[in-house]
Amino acid sequence: MTIELRSVTDDNFVEWREAVRHGFGQQVHPDDIARLRNDRAELDRLVAAVDTGSERIVGTGGADSYSLAVPGGATVPMAGVAYMTTSVTHRRQGAFSNMMTQIHDAARDRGDIISGLWASQSHLYSRFDYGLAVNSYDWEIDPSFGAFTHSPISPDDESDAHVYFVDADEAAAMLPGIYEQMHHDTAGSVDRNAGRWRYELFDDERVRGGASALFFAICEEGGEQTGYVAYRMRRLGDSDMGTLEIVEQVSVTDTAHATMWRFLLNFDLVGKITAINRPADDPLWWMLSDPRRLNRISHDALWIRLLDIPKALEARTYNANGRLKVGLVSESQPAVAGTYVLDIDDSQASVKKTTDKPDVVMTPADLSAIYLGGVTPGPLVEAGRIDAITTGSLAKLHGMFTTDSAPWCAHYF
Ligand SMILES: CC(C)(COP(=O)(O)OP(=O)(O)OC[C@H]1O[C@@H](n2cnc3c(N)ncnc32)[C@H](O)[C@@H]1OP(=O)(O)O)[C@@H](O)C(=O)NCCC(=O)NCCS
Known part of the structure; x- marks a missing residue:
C-alpha cells in the first residue's frame, strides 16, 4: 500500500x-458540502492523499487565498492553509x-x-517553520461590573456615535465595508471575499448550538458606519439571566469601540457576556473600573510562515532605521538558511543575502513569529530561541520589528 497525493475535482470533492x-x-x-464548494473552496488549491490499495481518500489538505495586512498597511498574498x-x-x-510540502510549493x-x-x-507546525505571530483572547464578563472609569468619549464631546440593530440582510450589506476598513488598518488581518461573507454569515439552526439566531448591531458616527457586532443570546426562558455570546465585534475608531461596548454592557437579563478572539491589546480592560472582572483566556491565533523571506521582509515597514544582519538556521528549509542583511531607511527595508557574520540568529519560525510586530523578541532570546550575538542587537531587533499596536486576525479559517 502506498499513499499518493492527488488533485481534488468535482468527482471526488464530496469524498x-x-x-x-x-x-x-x-x-x-x-x-x-455544497456551501463549501460554492462559497469557499478553490479546487485547484486542495489536495487528497489516497491509499492506492483501497483507492480511498485517507488524507486531506489545502489552502484558501487571502491577502494579509502587514505592518505599515501593505497587503501580501497569503495561502491560508x-x-x-x-x-x-x-x-x-x-x-x-507530504501534503504540507506540496501546498507550500504550489503557494x-x-x-x-x-x-x-x-x-x-x-x-504541529513549528517543524514546517511556522511561528506564532498573533495571539488573541477569549473574554467573559458579568456586565454588572461593566462600569467605565475611562473612555475616549468625554462627556463634553459632541460625538453623535450611536448603535442601532439591523436584520441579517442589512448586516450582509453593511458588515463587509466596516470589516474592509479594519483589514486596511490592522496588521495580521485577512480579507474576506463575497463568498466568504456568505459562508461566515450562514446561520442555520444547526450552527447555533442551541443559542438564538444571530443579532446584528451597527455603530454609526458622523454618517459613517464605524463598528459592528454579531452576537447570539443563550437564554432558557423570559426571566432567565442569559448569556450574550459575541461572535464578532469590529470597530474602526476608538469612539466606535467605546460606544459598542457601552451598548453591549447595558442589557437587562444578561448575566454573562462572552466574546471570542479579541485583540491582544483591546483597550476595554483599561476602560473598566474593575478590570479583573474581565476574564481573559489567551490562545494562539494566526501562525505564519514566510514563503519568500526577502519579499516578506521588504513588504512591511519598521519602527527604526538602521542595518541588521539576521542569520537563519533551518532543518526543514536548507535553501533559506544563511544571513540576510536588512538595510532599513525611511521605515522600509531592502534585504539581501550576505556572507558577513550575523548580529542575531534564529529559525525562520521565530522570524515569522516576530514578523507582524506583536511578539517581542526579548522573551524569545530568554527562551533560547533567538541568539543575540552582537552588542545591542536585541535592542535593535526590538526597535525595528515591534509595532505600536498588536496584530489581530478577526477571521478564523
Ligand atoms: C495532525 C495530523 C494531520 C498528522 O498527520 P500524519 O499524516 O500522521 O503526520 P505525518 O506522518 O506527516 O507526521 C508529521 C510529523 O508530525 C508529527 N506529529 C503528527 N501529529 C502529531 C501529534 N498529534 N503529536 C505529536 N507529533 C505529531 C509526526 O510524529 C511527524 O514528526 P517527524 O516529522 O518528526 O517524524 C493527523 O494526526 C490528524 O489528522 N489529526 C487530527 C486533525 C488535526 O488536528 N489536524 C490538524 C489541523 S490544524
Whole structure:
C-alpha cells in the first residue's frame, strides 16, 4: 500500500469533504458540502492523499487565498492553509508532511509570499517553520461590573456615535465595508471575499448550538458606519439571566469601540457576556473600573510562515532605521538558511543575502513569529530561541520589528 497525493475535482470533492470532517471527528451535512464548494473552496488549491490499495481518500489538505495586512498597511498574498487531516488508520506515514510540502510549493509557484493557519494543535507546525505571530483572547464578563472609569468619549464631546440593530440582510450589506476598513488598518488581518461573507454569515439552526439566531448591531458616527457586532443570546426562558455570546465585534475608531461596548454592557437579563478572539491589546480592560472582572483566556491565533523571506521582509515597514544582519538556521528549509542583511531607511527595508557574520540568529519560525510586530523578541532570546550575538542587537531587533499596536486576525479559517 502506498499513499499518493492527488488533485481534488468535482468527482471526488464530496469524498474529500467527508474525509476532512471525519478527520476532526465530525459528520458532515450535505448542504455544508455544497456551501463549501460554492462559497469557499478553490479546487485547484486542495489536495487528497489516497491509499492506492483501497483507492480511498485517507488524507486531506489545502489552502484558501487571502491577502494579509502587514505592518505599515501593505497587503501580501497569503495561502491560508486549512483542511489538514490524516485518517487515524494512516497516521504517521508522512501524508501530512507530504501534503504540507506540496501546498507550500504550489503557494510559492502562484506568488504567495506568506502562508498562514490556525492550528488545532500547537505542536504541529513549528517543524514546517511556522511561528506564532498573533495571539488573541477569549473574554467573559458579568456586565454588572461593566462600569467605565475611562473612555475616549468625554462627556463634553459632541460625538453623535450611536448603535442601532439591523436584520441579517442589512448586516450582509453593511458588515463587509466596516470589516474592509479594519483589514486596511490592522496588521495580521485577512480579507474576506463575497463568498466568504456568505459562508461566515450562514446561520442555520444547526450552527447555533442551541443559542438564538444571530443579532446584528451597527455603530454609526458622523454618517459613517464605524463598528459592528454579531452576537447570539443563550437564554432558557423570559426571566432567565442569559448569556450574550459575541461572535464578532469590529470597530474602526476608538469612539466606535467605546460606544459598542457601552451598548453591549447595558442589557437587562444578561448575566454573562462572552466574546471570542479579541485583540491582544483591546483597550476595554483599561476602560473598566474593575478590570479583573474581565476574564481573559489567551490562545494562539494566526501562525505564519514566510514563503519568500526577502519579499516578506521588504513588504512591511519598521519602527527604526538602521542595518541588521539576521542569520537563519533551518532543518526543514536548507535553501533559506544563511544571513540576510536588512538595510532599513525611511521605515522600509531592502534585504539581501550576505556572507558577513550575523548580529542575531534564529529559525525562520521565530522570524515569522516576530514578523507582524506583536511578539517581542526579548522573551524569545530568554527562551533560547533567538541568539543575540552582537552588542545591542536585541535592542535593535526590538526597535525595528515591534509595532505600536498588536496584530489581530478577526477571521478564523
Ligand atoms: C495532525 C495530523 C494531520 C498528522 O498527520 P500524519 O499524516 O500522521 O503526520 P505525518 O506522518 O506527516 O507526521 C508529521 C510529523 O508530525 C508529527 N506529529 C503528527 N501529529 C502529531 C501529534 N498529534 N503529536 C505529536 N507529533 C505529531 C509526526 O510524529 C511527524 O514528526 P517527524 O516529522 O518528526 O517524524 C493527523 O494526526 C490528524 O489528522 N489529526 C487530527 C486533525 C488535526 O488536528 N489536524 C490538524 C489541523 S490544524
